[in-house]
Amino acid sequence: MENKYETNAKVFKALSDPNRLMIVEMLQSRERCACEILEDLNISQSTLSHHMKILCDSGLVGSRRHGKWMYYSLSKEGCDEAKNLLSEITTIWHNSNERDLRHEC
Amino acid sequence: MENKYETNAKVFKALSDPNRLMIVEMLQSRERCACEILEDLNISQSTLSHHMKILCDSGLVGSRRHGKWMYYSLSKEGCDEAKNLLSEITTIWHNSNERDLRHEC
């Protein structure tokens, strides 16, 4: 079992690699076949497959098979969830009620 | 020199660790002294210092010294930048003009 911090960290971990950010950028304009992504990045086929798995597992990217080819695209839902998550965790609470007491240093 | 993918990856890398997500959550309600954060996490003082450096370097967190103590808080600007960044890279372009040609598989 995985706690919420580990779960959330996974989404950001998916975005914390330069090659994966390049892939995400490629997917903004349209879905892409794995072989097309492979052409643009300087990595091996097995490494690309590994990155695509991480992106898909994070929910940011979806995939569909068409014959021999795998097509990848940004997932609207996954991307929205990520945005909501980031928004939630970085919102600064200006609390008027003084429940949250100061620490004794 | 660092390319944009590496630069952007750094922000998400800062958020890709469970302990750092816990710290960010603690900072939502108010600024915290390092010693207070240390009490809540199961990590050593040196490890905490390491995490705080990563969060500060990412721009998400700011710090101020008060006597012997270091106080950390969420940076409004840094957090907004992160949100804008995520929004930019996950926006799906529905392009009507057909500049972006299909790939030959």
Add this chain to the structure above:
DNA sequence: ACCTCAAATCTATTTTCATCGATATGTAAT
């Protein structure tokens, strides 16, 4: 000046991750 305490830095260790080559799997064409 000396002592104390908080936090940063240094050094070493362990764990995680990116990467690749080789192999396996799945799909379609012959």
Add this chain to the structure above:
DNA sequence: ATTACATATCGATGAAAATAGATTTGAGGT
């Protein structure tokens, strides 16, 4: 069924990151 090709998985390796203990730095207080 056999072959060809795209992608996934496996196994190994090197690099990066998390972690802790020891030491150093910095900022009061006596």
